[in-house]
Amino acid sequence: MALITSYVAYPLIALLIAKLRTKNDIVYRDTDSWPVVSVLMSVYNEEKYIAKKMDSLLSQEYPGIFKIYIGSDHSDDNSNKILSRYADAHENVHFYPYIERRGKPSVINDLHKEITFINNSISEHIYILTDANVILSNQVIYQLSKHFRNSDIGLVDANMQYTGMSETGISEAENIYLSSEVQLKSNESIAWKKMIGPFGGCYAIRAELFDVVPSNYLVDDFFLAMKVFENGKSAINELSAICYEPVTHKLSQEYKRKKRISAGNFQNLFHFYKLFNPFTQLGLSLIAHKLLRWVGPFFIGLIIIISIYLTIEGVKFYAIVCSLLVIWFIIIPLLDYLFSAIGWHIKILRSISYFNLMNVALLSGFFKFLSGIKAGVWERTERT
Numbered sequence: 001m002a003l004i005t006s007y008v009a010y011p012l013i014a015l016l017i018a019k020l021r022t023k024n025d026i027v028y029r030d031t032d033s034w035p036v037v038s039v040l041m042s043v044y045n046e047e048k049y050i051a052k053k054m055d056s057l058l059s060q061e062y063p064g065i066f067k068i069y070i071g072s073d074h075s076d077d078n079s080n081k082i083l084s085r086y087a088d089a090h091e092n093v094h095f096y097p098y099i100e101r102r103g104k105p106s107v108i109n110d111l112h113k114e115i116t117f118i119n120n121s122i123s124e125h126i127y128i129l130t131d132a133n134v135i136l137s138n139q140v141i142y143q144l145s146k147h148f149r150n151s152d153i154g155l156v157d158a159n160m161q162y163t164g165m166s167e168t169g170i171s172e173a174e175n176i177y178l179s180s181e182v183q184l185k186s187n188e189s190i191a192w193k194k195m196i197g198p199f200g201g202c203y204a205i206r207a208e209l210f211d212v213v214p215s216n217y218l219v220d221d222f223f224l225a226m227k228v229f230e231n232g233k234s235a236i237n238e239l240s241a242i243c244y245e246p247v248t249h250k251l252s253q254e255y256k257r258k259k260r261i262s263a264g265n266f267q268n269l270f271h272f273y274k275l276f277n278p279f280t281q282l283g284l285s286l287i288a289h290k291l292l293r294w295v296g297p298f299f300i301g302l303i304i305i306i307s308i309y310l311t312i313e314g315v316k317f318y319a320i321v322c323s324l325l326v327i328w329f330i331i332i333p334l335l336d337y338l339f340s341a342i343g344w345h346i347k348i349l350r351s352i353s354y355f356n357l358m359n360v361a362l363l364s365g366f367f368k369f370l371s372g373i374k375a376g377v378w379e380r381t382e383r384t
Helices: 002-018 050-058 081-088 104-117 139-151 171-192 218-231 250-273 281-294 297-314 318-343 348-372
Strands: 035-042 065-073 093-098 125-130 152-163 203-205 234-246
Touching: 002 093, 002 171, 002 281, 002 297, 035 050, 035 104, 050 065, 050 081, 065 081, 065 104, 081 093, 081 104, 093 104, 093 203, 093 234, 104 218, 125 139, 125 281, 139 152, 139 203, 139 234, 152 218, 171 281, 203 218, 218 234, 218 250, 218 348, 250 318, 250 348, 281 297, 281 348, 297 348, 318 348
Parallel strands: 035 065, 035 125, 065 093, 152 234
Antiparallel strands: 125 203, 152 203
């Protein structure tokens, strides 16, 4: 029931309420004086994407001043050479090649310090945090920044879309999940102005709401979103701010990414536990959208244990339940593997296999969190 609430009931409720309410219309107009925007980007070995990423940033159509601050987390490929050329050619590009590998949170924190030092003040200043492999359409900064005329809004997320889809691998299953999450975040934005966490690939935040991210935290975007909520501000999604991210086809790569995100989510859960108050609208959304999914593997494990026990005790109904569980968690993934080996890619089987393994990743991430996380360094996900 908890999983049905999170994956079905809550999105449906958000959709219905969103239909009764309107989007934010307190926005900057072209004739207004727009805030200064600073793009913050941490880079580690992104030579494959970084030139295209820089071109997409420099082609932004923004009526105000915007600058780009990039920190290389001790990249040892050609990323630093490429970025140095851009910094030499463009006065609004500031590049910091750090000589120690420390992880994204530490790089972002240092860029924040550099911006604060250079500008003296960050009031009426917007940060755009983005990943190196996420390519922006030329209206993204405009579409994200326009909402900050509304003093209640503290964070605006972009519309992330995957590229490089293929029948092989997990790309289509991952894209189905991403599309459903984009729609849910959009509906949360309209329904109660409390979008539960940005995707992280590209989002905007008021600079004065930026807080130093603990260096060992693995999910910095969710940390910053929760800080926005702690300050009593809203977070929304802007569907017109379209970004593109290459998708991974390898289940092993996505498993590692989901495991890292899971561990980071539990870090944030225990850091911001007071916000998960079920007697507030924000708390209910956090529980329904996030917490129930994070603890989903425990519910599944409990169902399996109870079903096996009652089947042994001779309860016929649970013998049927056990049979269904075997089909869902063993037979379907096995069939998916066998069919894939001969070139048959059946979406429903792949989606179920994806769901199963991602719940295993959630559980693995929980134990990673329990074991202690000393640093925010992680390996990049290989994508197409």
